[in-house]
Amino acid sequence: MIDHFWAVIPAGGAGTRLWPVSRRTSPKFLHDLTGSGRTLIQATRDRLAPLAADRVLVVTGQAHRDAVVEQLPELGADQVVAEPSARDSMAAVGLAAALLEARDPDAVMGSFAADHVITDDAEFQRAVSTAVRAARAGWLVTIGIEPTHPATGFGYIKPGPAVDDVDGALGVLEFVEKPSAQVAATYVEAGYRWNAGMFVMRPGVLLDLLGEQDPDFAAALRGIAADPATLGEVWPTLPKIALDHAVAEPAAAAGRVAVVPGGFGWDDIGDFASLETLLAGDEPVTVLGDAGLVRTVDASGLVVPGSGRTVAVVGLSDVVVVDTGDALLVTTLERAQDVKSIVAALQEDGHDHLT
Amino acid sequence: MIDHFWAVIPAGGAGTRLWPVSRRTSPKFLHDLTGSGRTLIQATRDRLAPLAADRVLVVTGQAHRDAVVEQLPELGADQVVAEPSARDSMAAVGLAAALLEARDPDAVMGSFAADHVITDDAEFQRAVSTAVRAARAGWLVTIGIEPTHPATGFGYIKPGPAVDDVDGALGVLEFVEKPSAQVAATYVEAGYRWNAGMFVMRPGVLLDLLGEQDPDFAAALRGIAADPATLGEVWPTLPKIALDHAVAEPAAAAGRVAVVPGGFGWDDIGDFASLETLLAGDEPVTVLGDAGLVRTVDASGLVVPGSGRTVAVVGLSDVVVVDTGDALLVTTLERAQDVKSIVAALQEDGHDHLT
Structure with a gap:
């Protein structure tokens, strides 16, 4: 102290x-x-x-x-x-x-x-x-x-x-x-x-x-x-x-x-790619949340099972899957920054409640 | 008749x-x-x-x-x-x-x-x-x-x-x-x-x-x-x-x-790839369901928004995203057949209620 x-x-x-x-x-x-x-x-x-x-x-x-x-x-x-x-x-x-x-x-x-x-x-x-x-x-x-x-x-x-x-x-x-x-x-x-x-x-x-x-x-x-x-x-x-x-x-x-x-x-966790880098362990798919909800075959990247639902990923490398109660994002580590364009589009279309 | x-x-x-x-x-x-x-x-x-x-x-x-x-x-x-x-x-x-x-x-x-x-x-x-x-x-x-x-x-x-x-x-x-x-x-x-x-x-x-x-x-x-x-x-x-x-x-x-x-x-719609072929129109992303729930940037493939949630896909080609109330699938058209291995794994692990 x-x-x-x-x-x-x-x-x-x-x-x-x-x-x-x-x-x-x-x-x-x-x-x-x-x-x-x-x-x-x-x-x-x-x-x-x-x-x-x-x-x-x-x-x-x-x-x-x-x-x-x-x-x-x-x-x-x-x-x-x-x-x-x-x-x-x-x-x-x-x-x-x-x-x-x-x-x-x-x-x-x-x-x-x-x-x-x-x-x-x-x-x-x-x-x-x-x-x-x-x-x-x-x-x-x-x-x-x-x-x-x-x-x-x-x-x-x-x-x-x-x-x-x-x-x-x-x-x-x-x-x-x-x-x-x-x-x-x-x-x-x-x-x-x-x-x-x-x-x-x-x-x-x-x-x-x-x-x-x-x-x-x-x-x-x-x-x-x-x-x-x-x-x-x-x-x-x-x-x-x-x-x-x-x-x-x-x-x-x-x-x-x-x-x-x-x-x-x-x-500073600027996007999901930096989050994946931060959390990555020995497994090809990094899970933030309950790993028991995630099933993968030939996959790598980041999965965030945030709604309690089972998330299955098959045959995708460096993928980002973020599951929440009212919205779902599927992208790649490389394109993780571009999520902001989705947010901008949702706001433009009056879907502020989702952003 | x-x-x-x-x-x-x-x-x-x-x-x-x-x-x-x-x-x-x-x-x-x-x-x-x-x-x-x-x-x-x-x-x-x-x-x-x-x-x-x-x-x-x-x-x-x-x-x-x-x-x-x-x-x-x-x-x-x-x-x-x-x-x-x-x-x-x-x-x-x-x-x-x-x-x-x-x-x-x-x-x-x-x-x-x-x-x-x-x-x-x-x-x-x-x-x-x-x-x-x-x-x-x-x-x-x-x-x-x-x-x-x-x-x-x-x-x-x-x-x-x-x-x-x-x-x-x-x-x-x-x-x-x-x-x-x-x-x-x-x-x-x-x-x-x-x-x-x-x-x-x-x-x-x-x-x-x-x-x-x-x-x-x-x-x-x-x-x-x-x-x-x-x-x-x-x-x-x-x-x-x-x-x-x-x-x-x-x-x-x-x-x-x-x-x-x-x-x-x-x-006979053997998998999501044949479903995509069947339904494909002019847009790169084919949507089965409410297209208003789907947001895409640089994406192609099939999206099934089946739970009422917004689905955003960024930077993925020939992707398959199937959203339901208790389970979510993310795969590719090419690997669509392999979904059955996920189902088999869920049954093996006693998650029959999901299959």
Whole structure:
């Protein structure tokens, strides 16, 4: 347990590429996507509990507040902050920072998305502990994941030399956007790290860095913390911008960001193909759910038997079959990203209840 | 309408290669597999009604009697004969023959499976009318389907010269078993016909031909007709043999079988691939059921949305997706036959309720 360490869990995102499991009304963080028996947000909270104890703040959409409270009954009413609308990560994490700055002058906060999967909790906790030490020294700290392959779906962090004042932290020279395959290979070769959007810092450091870029934005967030009754009025006026762009990139350019290398397995489960990679075991067909419901002959890929019905797959390689109570998806690992076009078509045709 | 013509409809067969639509408890003849709004047995009865009016006799398993009566409410109680157990086609059609021989001395019967699909009813009726004329002249008559391709899944009929006494009928030299692809090509080239198991004859002719091969079998069938109370006792002692082997093949060798060429489209819907061929229209994905439930992107094949759920298919060619209330099948047109291995595995594992 780390004194005054607060775990902030932004729980947003529709996750349309995981349809039909993930829905607008039930985003992916509310689902058990690893077969662990815990939903992603519950697993995120479990992973942070040894560090933060009960100092947890979830920031989520108004529509998902009740579901979050139900899944995390140990949280108090003031630990689940409902955003009136989605305004990207700077507003969400910045609001948490403003609330914590007011609540606990010695607070260090770490922000960890509710819908990521991490495979080595002990190493994660070690990395966060190191990051907290750097944060206390005044750094904006990110945790840089060791790439397992030249992924094109993630942003990268370019590390520099070790920082003087904290063991195990390096300076960050630059955050770079999702690269092409060719560029990704050079990044991995050069020791770049995946940017998992994990940031650890003192709340005031984050808000002050924001204030240097956009003083009104920082003042608005601190204003809401001082008078929560103004949330509904002020929130719609806040810029829609990612924390990376609003703060992390300019701060890196100014030499004020540190990275702690994380050696744990990490995935943001962008689609069913990455879920299959994450869960794959020795069997050619990976099953998320009750394997007793799945029958296969000459098949490989991912099957999610989510409605209690028997699912039989014969003679298909790298297939994805996702069965839910009101919708069924059949695709391939290769085409898994294109599920979002189905969701878009359903919405266009007025079948919103399915999306 | 043809005086004294009786339509006999053997309604048997599990149809495991059409699982999960077809089940032991609900075989394929009870399903609408063409999207016509009529089940296969209803369509069979509709097709025969202009010829036989209400002279219809269905022979089915004890377990399916109630479903048949429900689907064909116009039939009287004595028009649906329930077999105590499945004993192949000779016993089923032979029993119908014995009942009709006793009921109507001038009867001519035609036997047509309950689960076949025919696409040109007028041509079918013309062929049957010709067959009835040949049957009245004492022939065992079969209707030979004009092959559309060198199928390996059907038996073939080798026709001989025209018979003297009936316009439009040829002698049958031989019935041959399902051939290899190479042999099938030579059959089609040589003018062989598909054997669709359609037989038209006077009941006494069928039973006398059977009596020449197996006098006890013929006597047992006539005994049941004379005293239906003995059915339960006698039935289990009857040989399990197809009418083709028991009567048609030896009768052909003796020069007593005629064939009437049928120019109508015909299929026994052996699996989902043949169903797709039968139903395929202009769209790459053929839908049996409510097309509004199906969403596809870069897909082709057959989708059966049978549970009311939305079915989305992305990036799969020649795929088969069959959705039912308690089981789902995903396979390819090429592997459609292998569905029976899934059914076998489910039975082995004690999941009989699904098969």
